Amino acid sequence: MMSSSFRGLALAASLFAAALPFAASAAPKTICTITVNSPDEKETFRRNLPPGDYNFVELVERGRKDWLASACEQKVQCDSLVISGHFDDGDEFYTDRFDVSEYLTVLEMERTSCSDSCPGVFSQLKEVYLFGCNTLKTEPRQVAGADITRALLRSGQSPSDAARLSALLGDTHARSNRDRMRQIFKDVPVIYGFSSKAPLGKYAGPLLEKYFQTAPPGEIGSGQVSQKLLSLFGPSSMTVTAGLRDGEPQARARADACRFVDDRISPAHKLAFFHDMLKRDMPEVRMHLGDMERFMSSLGVAGTLRPDAAEALARVAADHASRERYLAFARDADEPAMRTRMMALATRLGWLTPVQEQAEFVRMIGERMARDALGMEEVNLACTRGGEDDAAVRPLLGGALKYAKVAPAAALACLGSAQARERVVRAVTSHDPEEIDIARAYLRQRPLVDAAEVRAVATAIGRMPASLSQVRAIETLAQQRVSDPESLREIARMFPLAKSLPAQRAIAALLIRANHRVLGSGELTQTLKRHRLKSPDGEDVIDALIRVLQAG
Structure with a gap:
């Protein structure tokens, strides 16, 4: 029979042994x-x-x-x-x-x-x-739009299946x-x-x-x-x-996206996978556009590629069947930015020349202009493409100016039309706030550089009736950081005539950004002090301008 002391030692030993795995895991x-x-x-x-x-x-x-x-x-x-x-x-x-x-x-x-x-x-x-x-x-950071559904319908899907598959693509690639x-x-x-x-x-x-x-x-x-x-x-x-x-x-979408960024995969093998993806249904290709853009950007200049990668890229460029499917889908894209991005990628793949890409963009502008669907988005896109006088733009000019629409004129002005630019600059002093916003967006990327332009805008602002539109016009001109003395004097003369505090603040904000020293600090300071409207909010930009003038 086992003694009680021995049983105690055995129990202690067994507990210690049982505790070893716990100690190891702790x-x-x-x-x-x-x-x-x-x-x-x-x-x-x-x-x-x-x-x-x-x-x-x-x-x-x-x-x-x-x-x-x-x-x-x-x-x-x-x-x-x-x-x-x-x-x-x-x-x-x-x-x-x-x-x-x-x-x-x-x-x-x-x-x-x-x-x-x-x-x-x-x-x-x-x-x-x-x-x-x-x-x-x-x-979601990206959605499957109506263009996805249309592509699925063209591929033979029933309306119900096209809607279901579009929703599934949207959920899977929402990012x-x-x-x-x-x-x-x-x-x-x-x-x-x-x-x-x-x-x-x-x-x-x-x-x-x-x-x-x-x-x-x-x-x-x-x-x-x-x-x-x-x-x-x-x-x-x-x-x-x-x-x-x-x-x-x-999980499959992640696996596909990972193929483009996995450091273990060579550029040549990534391009081969890229090529295989382009042969898939275009709605799925469209949902991977961001991955494809980032990958192509990471490759660098085509002339610097290793021979095996250059050969893989050449095989993509020679795939005319995928090119036609891709371009047809891109031309049907609802969102201007998406269509523009897809065309830019096509150029990177060797499917379009830069001249052809520009022609595709002008074509899109013309189509949307005909539907009266041009807005701020198209203006911003056009302004990123350079300002050369494009011959393809000229046929569109008559339609842009015929109905006195500012957005089409701004888009064409971004593409190099001097006549369209004149229309947009005049819109700075429009009574329509939306027109002023479009003119402001345009001038942010294509600023006033000619003193005569600046003076014409300043004079036109001075003739505007006191209104919110006048304030917005002053704010738009303020973004140009005016240095022309005559224009600044025109704006400064408006201060004692201004009937609202927002107007006086807008004038002060313009002057404080500009080369106000050409106006003479003493006289301007006295004008500001004598005619400023009382601010219920305490000190504001008018006070800041007075301090700057006094310090100077």
Whole structure:
């Protein structure tokens, strides 16, 4: 019979043996941080997590551009990742601090994730904390429009099937911020972020302090959703999701997108895949346009490609069947920007010459002008294309000026028409606010450079009746940073005649930006003091102008 003391020793030994696996699994968890802006979140985690149970590794190395690659090379193993930075536009984490220059782009995160070049930082994660605005915003960044549905109908789909497939394409390729984070952090069980505005670090820190006061031990890095954390940050739009899993509809789209950025794939093989994709149904090709554009931009100048890549690109250029399908789809695109982008890619692929691409753009302008569908978007697109006098524009000029429409005139003026420009400049003093807005958009990219033009606008503004339109006209001229003395005197003469505070403020804003010294500071200062209308809001731009004049 076993003695009681021996049984006690045996029990202790068995308990010790049973505890060995637990001890082995209780190694400290590693919290990796990427502090682009505020350190408040990181420091709150550090203060409240036991040092023996958690290690902290800051991945950002100040002053080093390739800090993420450096962290990957060091094979840091992360259980949790905390990213702190502004994220308003959804393309990068950035800072508003003057002493910090580091940032983290979504494209770099996608490249790293797709290349599997940083398995320690990305692949072993149990949790991700994205402290930035809109990091899990669900609004789609691209949609499947009516042109997608039309293409599906032309391919033989029934109306119901075309609508269903279009919706499926839209959902699969929506590329919302939430979708992109799920794809970057594939298979990660828990991803926290914000669907809209996130609290600044100085407010997020105290909320995290409250969380840690009652958080269960070991919850951080466990891969389990914390309802306590969500309840505290819920009013600040915090939400939670999980990384993309194989088998989900977006998994194939991710795999395709990854082929363009995976560092392990050569440019020649990427171009071969690019070519294969162009042979797919055009609606799907259209939804991958952003991936294709970024890839072609990354290749650099065609003449610098390696022979195997140059041969692969030449095979794409020689594919006339894909070219015709692609151009037909591009010409049917509803959105002017989409049509323009598709034509630019066609040029990059060798399917269009630059002259042909410009002709396609002018063709689009003409088509939309005929439908009376030209607006600010087309004006901005036209102004990015240069200002040479294009012979293809001249046939459109009569229609643009016939109905006195400003948007068509502005588009043609951007493409080089001097006659159309005269019409747009006159619109600065229009009584229609929409016309003034279009003229302002045009002049922002094609400014007034001739003194006679500036004087004509200044004189016309002086003849306008006191109104909101006059104020908007002054604000438009102010953007030109006027230096012509005669024009400035004309505007300054309007100040004592102005009957509203917004008008006087607009005049002061123009003068403070301009070379006001040509007016003589003493006389102008007295005019401002004597005739200024009282501001209910305290000091304003008029006071600032007076101080500048007195200091000068």
